[in-house]
Amino acid sequence: MEIQTETLKEPPDAGKKKVIVDLVKVNKFYGLNHVVKNLNLSIYEKEFLSILGPSGCGKTTILRLIAGFEQATSGEIFVEGQNIKEKEPFQRNVNTVFQSYALFPHMTVYDNIAYGLKMKKVPKDEIRKRVAKAITMVRLEGFDLRYPVQLSGGQKQRVAIARAIINNPRVLLLDEPLGALDMKLRKQMQIELKSLQAYLGITFVYVTHDQEEALTMSDRIAVMNAGILDQCDKPEEIYDRPATRFIADFIGETNLFECVAELEKDGIAYLYCEAGDLLGKSEGYDPNEIVYVSVRPEKMKCSPAAVDGFSLGGIVRENIYLGNIIKTIINLTNGQAIKINTPVGAKIPQAGSVQYVYWDIKDAVMIYTPSVNKIIEQLSATNIPIGQTRV
Amino acid sequence: MGGAVFKKKNIPLFAMISPVTAWLIVLIAIPLVYILAISFCSTNADHNIAFHFTLKNYIRLFDPTILGIYSNSLIVSILSTAFCILLAYPFAYVLAKTTPFKKTLMMIFLMLPFWTNSLIRLYSWRTLLGKNGYINEFLVYIGLIDAPLEMMFTRGAVILGMVYTLLPFMVLPIHTAIDKLDTSLIEASKDLGANFWQTFKNVILPLTAPGIFAGSIMVFIPSLGFFFVSDLMGGGNNQIIGNLISRQFKESYNWPFGATLSIMLIVLTIVCVRLYTKSGGKLDELGNI
Numbered sequence: 001m002e003i004q005t006e007t008l009k010e011p012p013d014a015g016k017k018k019v020i021v022d023l024v025k026v027n028k029f030y031g032l033n034h035v036v037k038n039l040n041l042s043i044y045e046k047e048f049l050s051i052l053g054p055s056g057c058g059k060t061t062i063l064r065l066i067a068g069f070e071q072a073t074s075g076e077i078f079v080e081g082q083n084i085k086e087k088e089p090f091q092r093n094v095n096t097v098f099q100s101y102a103l104f105p106h107m108t109v110y111d112n113i114a115y116g117l118k119m120k121k122v123p124k125d126e127i128r129k130r131v132a133k134a135i136t137m138v139r140l141e142g143f144d145l146r147y148p149v150q151l152s153g154g155q156k157q158r159v160a161i162a163r164a165i166i167n168n169p170r171v172l173l174l175d176e177p178l179g180a181l182d183m184k185l186r187k188q189m190q191i192e193l194k195s196l197q198a199y200l201g202i203t204f205v206y207v208t209h210d211q212e213e214a215l216t217m218s219d220r221i222a223v224m225n226a227g228i229l230d231q232c233d234k235p236e237e238i239y240d241r242p243a244t245r246f247i248a249d250f251i252g253e254t255n256l257f258e259c260v261a262e263l264e265k266d267g268i269a270y271l272y273c274e275a276g277d278l279l280g281k282s283e284g285y286d287p288n289e290i291v292y293v294s295v296r297p298e299k300m301k302c303s304p305a306a307v308d309g310f311s312l313g314g315i316v317r318e319n320i321y322l323g324n325i326i327k328t329i330i331n332l333t334n335g336q337a338i339k340i341n342t343p344v345g346a347k348i349p350q351a352g353s354v355q356y357v358y359w360d361i362k363d364a365v366m367i368y369t370p371s372v373n374k375i376i377e378q379l380s381a382t383n384i385p386i387g388q389t390r391v
Numbered sequence: 392m393g394g395a396v397f398k399k400k401n402i403p404l405f406a407m408i409s410p411v412t413a414w415l416i417v418l419i420a421i422p423l424v425y426i427l428a429i430s431f432c433s434t435n436a437d438h439n440i441a442f443h444f445t446l447k448n449y450i451r452l453f454d455p456t457i458l459g460i461y462s463n464s465l466i467v468s469i470l471s472t473a474f475c476i477l478l479a480y481p482f483a484y485v486l487a488k489t490t491p492f493k494k495t496l497m498m499i500f501l502m503l504p505f506w507t508n509s510l511i512r513l514y515s516w517r518t519l520l521g522k523n524g525y526i527n528e529f530l531v532y533i534g535l536i537d538a539p540l541e542m543m544f545t546r547g548a549v550i551l552g553m554v555y556t557l558l559p560f561m562v563l564p565i566h567t568a569i570d571k572l573d574t575s576l577i578e579a580s581k582d583l584g585a586n587f588w589q590t591f592k593n594v595i596l597p598l599t600a601p602g603i604f605a606g607s608i609m610v611f612i613p614s615l616g617f618f619f620v621s622d623l624m625g626g627g628n629n630q631i632i633g634n635l636i637s638r639q640f641k642e643s644y645n646w647p648f649g650a651t652l653s654i655m656l657i658v659l660t661i662v663c664v665r666l667y668t669k670s671g672g673k674l675d676e677l678g679n680i
Contacts, residue, residue, distance in 0.1 A: 067582060069578050069581075069582075088581070088586070094582075096578075100573070102573065102575035103579075104576060104579070104580075104594060106598060115583050115585075115593070116583035119583060119584040119585040119589050119593075164582075164583075
């Protein structure tokens with residue numbers, strides 16, 4: 001196993017899919033700040049790719065690099081096979097939906113949407129037709145002559161999308177487009193965006209910090225952590241087989257154990273952590289190697305007596321009713337709080353009782369975190385020495 | 392309402408605003424009313440004000456000489472404003488987009504001359520532009536011209552003086568407008584296929600127009616009245632409204648006509664400001680520079 005910046009898993013039908021945006025060894029510095037670190041990412045035609053990560057992880061920067069608002073410090077970016085270094089933003093078949101919508105406040109909805117066509121000197125009749133079509137597509141009929149200040153957040157969002165797709169881009173970049181909307185509208189727009197993408201048959205690159213949004217909408221998710229692309233894969237792969245400890249923690253809820261490998265036998269890894277012994281999948285670990293084990297709350301079990309191979313005892317602190325599930329919190333001997341989700345109706349342990357937690361070995365997600373030396377090795381491949389100043 | 396306002400708890404409030412109110416009434420409101428009143432009066436043989444109602448001062452505004460000075464003054468103001476916009480816009484744009492350090496530096500260079508008295512600064516133009524000034528001497532020396540050019544005491548010199556004196560009042564409101572402009576709008580325009588000039592024409596200029604308008608008010612109105620500029624740079628050949636007014640009070644001793652001219656200037660100012668607010672400008676932005 002190795003850090004997932006170099007080798008990214010191809011989608012299942014990769015043979016048929018063509019790469020439309022290709023980022024090769026891209027680095028971006030803002031002053032001393034190394035915001036994008038040795039990024040290799042291939043984005044395919046007609047896919048919905050989310051770039052997911054906490055704020056400040058460099059995800060918006062990647063979008064701005066593809067859009068051409070920023071220049072990469074090093075590395076190459078190809079759109080439709082052409083290096084975009086020499087091209088201005090307006091020469092690319094890429095359009096952007098901005099986080100703050102960036103609608104022109106002095107223009108009506110019609111003029112905002114028509115802007116791209118007017119700039120390209122498209123004949124007036126054609127502009128009228130295409131704008132009308134775009135307005136229908138985002139369901140803003142009758143709003144043609146309104147100004148942005150007269151629109152609600154959701155309507156502004158629709159105008160921004162219509163304005164961006166009017167030029168028939170091959171790739172649409174969306175920078176947290178639903179960030180300012182309320183929960184219900186968000187859910188609705190998520191579905192609409194997804195069907196719009198299917199209808200237009202173009203690539204969507206969607207930046208978000210909302211993991212739920214990424215999981216529901218995306219064909220693939222690229223998870224960023226502090227400028228490094230940790231993993232890029234299908235949502236279920238990201239959820240079930242997180243490549244790094246960060247992803248296991250960031251995507252969904254999980255119980256994470258920092259363990260030391262003892263021995264491996266018959267496909268079973270015998271490990272121990274601060275709170276006791278536990279079992280995981282055999283992945284060819286050396287004795288004494290540090291391994292992280294992640295177990296989702298819905299896969300976690302507990303019993304009043306210790307199960308073979310496990311000795312993680314604790315006291316049930318509380319049972320929390322969450323509608324369709326009950327969440328049990330068990331404090332282990334080292335203080336770690338373990339979360340167990342049980343469907344309502346199933347047997348739950350009593351608060352205050354002593355319980356031992358365990359899991360099926362197949363449900364344990366084994367995470368190998370590369371040593372610091374390996375990370376340095378990775379970064380030095382970019383020819384930018386660690387700690388060097390780039391201005 | 393009166394009963395509600397004059398409550399005991401309002402006394403400190405009145406105490407605080409009364410000095411300013413008194414100042415405004417005694418030094419601005421009453422003199423203005425006085426000026427308005429005497430604009431309808433005439434003078435007697437001793438150049439004293441004769442207090443009986445007449446419209447002859449207002450009729451005299453249509454005298455060809457007076458109209459000539461008005462038109463000259465308007466030409467000077469319009470051209471000064473236009474040159475100020477052309478000079479100030481690029482400067483303000485760079486000022487808004489540059490690094491904080493360079494911004495401070497540019498601000499200092501813009502404001503530094505204002506630490507010197509404006510009369511002295513205007514006099515210095517004479518040493519440059521005068522008949523025996525450096526520029527003429529240099530041009531004669533390199534053989535470009537045979538005899539010194541008449542550069543001082545022309546309308547051009549007056550406009551130069553106005554632009555030189557009033558430029559910062561144009562730069563600051565435009566800078567404020569450009570500074571407030573959301574960068575993502577410029578990016579959106581480029582993203583949608585506009586080149587720089589298209590972006591400038593369709594997005595940047597319309598959205599910073601209020602700043603240009605505010606700056607124009609700040610330049611246009613003073614340049615109607617800054618008589619010392621036309622005195623020093625125009626040498627009495629290029630009178631503006633301000634000269635006319637100052638001459639009525641200081642030389643002709645015709646205060647009533649001076650008052651009439653002043654009232655006309657006030658009316659002109661109000662018209663300009665009304666045009667500004669009608670077109671969507673905010674009065675706050677005139678003072679907010």
